[in-house]
Amino acid sequence: MDLNHLDDYCIETTQSEPDLLIELVEKTYSDMGYPNKLSGKTIGRTLKLLSKVTQPKRALEIGMFTGYSALSIAEGMPEDGELICCETNPRAIEFAQTFFDRSPHGQKIKAIFGPALETIKELKGEFDFAFIDADKRNYLNYYEAILPLVKSGGLIIIDNSLWQGRVLDPKENSDIAVNQLNRLIAQDKRVENVHLNVRDGLNLVVKH
Numbered sequence: 396m397d398l399n400h401l402d403d404y405c406i407e408t409t410q411s412e413p414d415l416l417i418e419l420v421e422k423t424y425s426d427m428g429y430p431n432k433l434s435g436k437t438i439g440r441t442l443k444l445l446s447k448v449t450q451p452k453r454a455l456e457i458g459m460f461t462g463y464s465a466l467s468i469a470e471g472m473p474e475d476g477e478l479i480c481c482e483t484n485p486r487a488i489e490f491a492q493t494f495f496d497r498s499p500h501g502q503k504i505k506a507i508f509g510p511a512l513e514t515i516k517e518l519k520g521e522f523d524f525a526f527i528d529a530d531k532r533n534y535l536n537y538y539e540a541i542l543p544l545v546k547s548g549g550l551i552i553i554d555n556s557l558w559q560g561r562v563l564d565p566k567e568n569s570d571i572a573v574n575q576l577n578r579l580i581a582q583d584k585r586v587e588n589v590h591l592n593v594r595d596g597l598n599l600v601v602k603h
C-alpha cells in the first residue's frame with residue numbers, strides 16, 4: 396500500500412476553511428514573495444479547533460506573515476478575545492490587515508511591527524495561547540521569552556518543529572535551534588507536551 400498519499404487524504408477529509416481564507420491563500424500566492432511560508436489548511440484548521448476548545452481570552456502569535464494562521468486562531472476565540480501578532484515584514488502586515496478588515500474575527504487581531512523578541516519585552520499581562528512560527532534560529536529564544544507570560548494551563552504551539560526532517564541531522568543554525576528546543580521541551584519540568592508528526596511537525600506544549 397502506498398502511504399505517501401495519506402497527507403492528501405487527511406487534507407481532503409478535513410472540513411474546508413472559510414472562503415475568505417481560501418482567497419487569502421490565492422492572493423498570497425499571486426502577490427507575495429515566498430508564499431509557501433503560509434501554514435495552510437491542516438495547521439490552520441488545527442489552530443482553529445484548539446482555539447475553539449480552549450477559548451483563549453489573550454493569544455500571541457510570533458510570525459504572522461499574511462494572516463492565515465492569525466485568522467484561523469481568531470476564528471475559534473471568544474468575541475472579546477485579543478490576539479497579538481508579531482511581524483517584521485510591513486508589507487505582510489498591510490496585506491493581512493486588508494483581510495482582517497473583511498473578517499468577522501479581524502477586530503480581535505492586533506499586528507505589531509518589529510522583531511518579536513523586542514515586542515515581547517514590552518508586552519504586559521498574561522496569555523493563554525501562543526503560536527510560534529517565525530525565524531527558526533530564534534525558536535529557543537521565543538519559547539523562553541514567552542513561557543513566563545503564559546498562564547498555568549496555557550497552550551504553546553510550535554510549528555515546523557520537524558523542520559523538513561533537518562532536526563534528525565542538524566547542520567545549519569536553524570536546524571540546531573529547532574532540535575535544541577524540541578530536546579529541551581521533552582525534559583522541561585515546567586511543561587508537558589506531545590510532539591506530533593503533522594505536516595512539518597507540531598509541538599503542543601501546556602504550561603504546568
Ligand SMILES: C[S@@+](CC[C@H](N)C(=O)[O-])C[C@H]1O[C@@H](n2cnc3c(N)ncnc32)[C@H](O)[C@@H]1O
Nearest residue numbers: 432433434458459460463464482483510511529
Ligand atoms: C513562516 S512565516 C509565518 C506564517 C504564518 N504564521 C502563517 O501560518 O501563515 C514567518 C514570518 O515570521 C516573520 N518573522 C521573521 N523574523 C521575525 C522576527 N524576528 N520577529 C517577528 N516576525 C518575524 C517573517 O517576516 C514571516 O512573515
